[in-house]
Amino acid sequence: MAEITLTTFLTLDGVMQAPGGPSEDPSDGFDLGGWLVPYADDETGRYVAEWFSAADGFLLGRRTYEIFASYWPLQTDENNPVASGLNRLPKYVASTTLDKAEWNNSTLIAGDVPEAVAELRKKPGREIQIHGSGRLAQSLMAHDLIDEYRLWIYPVVLGKGRRLFADGAVPAAMKLVDHKLTSTGVAVHVYRPAGRPTFGSF
Template sequence: MRITLTTFLTLDGVMQGPGTPTEDTSGGFEHGGWQFPYADEELGTRTAAWFDEADGFLLGRRTYEIFAAYWPAVTDEGNVIAARLNALPKYVVSTTLDRVEWNNSTLIKSDVPRKVAELKGRPGRELQIHGSGVLARSLLDHGLVDELRLWNYPVVLGGGKRLFEPGRVPTALRLIESRTTGSGCVLSVYEPAGKPAYGDFTG
């Protein structure tokens, strides 16, 4: 399976709490819900199409808890996101949870890169990461992510958890798609392209 990462980012790279004011207030974050004013039809259509390509999900603890508190109650058969999340395998990476009770969920507590690599080696289409910043950063550093789907929003918050925090493994990316939605959000889809190349303009 291919591993894909989908996440929402501000222009200064913040991925924390896009959905609601109370989604993630850790670290004193007071800007939750920043994505809402920019949500449009294209976001919903594209997101649903991607979910339809999933054969499983990789979730960090916080994202798992947010999803598990909401999606099981969504029973509309026409909702592709709910249907896929509720039915498909979910692999939850956490060192603090003792169990995961959402249907078809499996807890991964240790040796994460090796176990994720084993999952990636199984037949199927996409094993999807949504949000899950700590997990996403770790898998990116281990070269396990095949595609990054980044929704960049025209807002600057000045603080909060970022996808690309200091200390990341240097990696080049190749842009394979870019488009702008009517609300001014820029969708950029990348695939890893090995190590960065360097040069010298003075030479």
Template sequence: MKLTITTFLTLDGVMQAPGGPSEDRSGVFEHGGWLVPFADEDLGRYVTEWIGRADAFLLGRRTYDIFSAHWPRVTDPDDPVARSLNHLPKYVVSNTLDHPAWQNTTVVGGNEDGVVKGIQALKDRPGGELQVHGSGVLAQFLMRHELIDEYRLWTFPVVLGQGRRLFADGALPTSFELTDSRTSSTGVSVNSYRPAGRPRHGSFELDQ
């Protein structure tokens, strides 16, 4: 399976608590729900299209807890997001979750090497996409180990000035190839990128 990550970002790179004020207040974050005013039919269509490619989901513990508290309560069989999340296999990376209640959930635990091997084993299975949504801590772990095959970054026209960022200091230097680009009616830039090796460098300095 191809491992893809979908992340909502502000212009200054914040990914924390896009969906609601109580989603994640860590770090005294007071801007939860910043995505909601930009939601439109375009974003709904993009989500529906991409989630239809999922064969399984890989989630960090915090995002798993948020999703498992919300999506099982959405029982409309015509809701494509709820249908996929509630019925497809879900893998949550955690060393503290023992008995997940959300159906079709498997815990991926152990030390760092064990988690990497477990995720690689999932990628080696046949299928479409193993999708990561949100899951900032997990996303940074996957980036460090170069396990992500495609990034889908949704950049919203808002600056918050604080909050958890996807690309934090110390991120692995990486170049990317743009594979898809869209813009919603509310000005959200939705870009897909494929990792393309290490950054190259040059100079515009004049010869002495």
């Protein structure tokens, strides 16, 4: 069975909105986009390349799909593991507003997204990767459909913006299975779901 993995960039206060640039996602008046750029280094590229090389496909929300589709088809270096993977492999796009997805090997999921993803998960393979795609990730988290979380925690606090683990998220315990630290102080934590939280008292 394929696994659904989520890779996303987060601030210390959990914001995931517009990490790559001011124009990436200014919805709800968000004006602090581009917050990860000062922390980019060679290790970031290496870790990203390692994970992309394990993908058999990608699962994207509409906004992330549109951002990716405007850039990656123009990157034609076959030795670039991100570009070659994204341009070649299947892409499943969860959207109720797109009429078509023209990027090579893209398929729209317009109906019941958790049900469609549950079916994808039953297929043989390695990973179907989610990158960013916060609303999509939240809907799948609510149905226990994410097998691994790869959370890049950046040493910055924004005080506003869309968060991955927003109010109302389903309570969940996680098991830390790997961690890395980049030269610029980005902590990369890899978690797998470990059921529901347990509680006690001191």
